[in-house]
Amino acid sequence: MASLRKREYKSGKVTWVIDYYKGKKHLMKTIGSCDKRTAEKILHKFVADQSKSEVGIIELKESTLSTLKDEYLKYSGSTKAVRSVEREELVLKTFLKYIGDITISDISISDIQNYRNYRLRSISPETINLEFRHLKAIFNWAIERNYLSHSVFITVKPVRVPESELPKFLEVEEINKVREKFNADPFKWIVEFYLLTGARLKEALVLSWNNIDEKREVITIPSTGTKAKKHRRISYAQDTQLKKLLKEIPRREDNLLFGPAKGDQWSSGWVSRKISKMLSQIGLSWASCHTFRHTYISHLVMNGVPLTTVKEIVGHSSFTTTLRYAHLSTSHKDQMASRRSY
Secondary structure, eight states, X not given: OOEEEEEEOXXXXXXXXXXXXXXXXXXXXXXXXXXXXHHHHHHHHHXXXXXXXXXXXXXXXXXXXXXXXXXHHHHHHHHSOHHHHHHHHHHHHHHHHHHOSOBGGGOOHHHHHHHHHHHTTTSOHHHHHHHHHHHHHHXXXXXXXXXXXXXXXXXXXOOOOOOOOOOOOOOHHHHHHHHHHHTTSTTHHHHHHHHHHOOOHHHHHTOBGGGEETTTTEEEEOGGGSTTSSOEEEEOTTOHHHHHHHHHSOOOTXXXXXXXXXXXXXXXXXXXXXXXXXXXTTTOTTOOTTHHHHHHHHHHHHTTOOHHHHHHHHTOSOHHHHHHHOOOOHHHHHHHHXXXXX
């Protein structure tokens, strides 16, 4: 026998719940916010459907927002990078503070819209879109685990923002200036490695000689150092420059490819600041260590490497990211635009 129960919150919000039994097991299905007459109609339909074994409401595990937060972060912590987990934790904490610790099935579309308006008072449209991408993914995760039947985020469109500036990259003349600047510096080998592989800052710093398969001529960046937490493999079988570089890199006692002369390990923050400072000294104050990655990807595309191949080479998890990075220099586009068959 199914019955209707009203649930009231301190905020004054009211939702309705259907209590019913499956055998001796007590189950509940949340209807959400509506008036009593509507709730009674839903109850009657539920009872009718149940009698025909055609219940359209999914049996859900009831959860509060704080419980969802804890459960999701357990999952996220074991599958994602530390920085991503920290960002998701902050997003959930901020959302929980505004919405309150209510049952997640009671969160309405108007709650989401009000929250977005609230956040837009203090953060940029770009940041709110990033936050909502995280929240949408989290609530989709909740659907997959039967905490929800649908997501209230599905109808919320991103805030429109002006197109952001495309990532800048180094032209050949600028690359030569960089090589000349670092030629007599201890950073010479790691900078050249960034230019020749498009590796991210931390990817190079975790590499040891154990990651170099000299027989197969493959470098494996371990998943612990990659953004997507997946191994990235770089073949240098036909890359004479990278082969030469690997022969020139001094061998260290700790077996790491890169680091200070005394054998300690460089921190990523220190390496980033050091490289940015030296780039500024040669008139490239806009550039950073990550510019080497932009440069690598851009020059691959300008030399005709298919975008799908670029995605695999550089380890992008999304093709959309490759499209964003795969911008072309003005001079290159001018040359391509003039290639007509008439």
